[in-house]
Amino acid sequence: MVFAGRKGGYGKTVIIQHKNGWRSLYAHLNGYNRKARRGNKVRQGHVIGYMGNTGLSTGPHLHFGMYKKNKPFNPARIKSVRKNGLSKKAKKQYLALADSLQEQLLDLANKELFTINRFAQKDFK
Numbered sequence: 001m002v003f004a005g006r007k008g009g010y011g012k013t014v015i016i017q018h019k020n021g022w023r024s025l026y027a028h029l030n031g032y033n034r035k036a037r038r039g040n041k042v043r044q045g046h047v048i049g050y051m052g053n054t055g056l057s058t059g060p061h062l063h064f065g066m067y068k069k070n071k072p073f074n075p076a077r078i079k080s081v082r083k084n085g086l087s088k089k090a091k092k093q094y095l096a097l098a099d100s101l102q103e104q105l106l107d108l109a110n111k112e113l114f115t116i117n118r119f120a121q122k123d124f125k
């Protein structure tokens with residue numbers, strides 16, 4: 001983390017230095033994680049701050065920016081990395097478990113409907 005503080009119209013801001021000259025900016029934050037300090041290392045999944053409405057923001061949101069060698073970069077242009085997904089064995093196990101759980105849910109739903117119908121029929125007799 002190379003910056004955590006107020007930054008003009010951005011309000012409360014955090015800037016993270018990544019590898020190969022990349023930086024990410026998170027602005028208009030309501031507050032920071034108490035560990036968000038310049039020089040601290042962060043990893044994917046760590047909370048660094050909380051969405052807010054600081055600086056010249058006109059409503060609560062998170063302003064996200066990407067910079068390559070200090071030049072703005074549109075993150076929508078980044079091609080996502082495709083992961084291989086589950087192995088064949090793991091996928092087979094997952095699908096078997098999903099089928100079993102779906103059957104259990106259907107059984108519960110049918111029992112619930114049966115109970116509701118039974119009580120509804122009593123009320124109309």
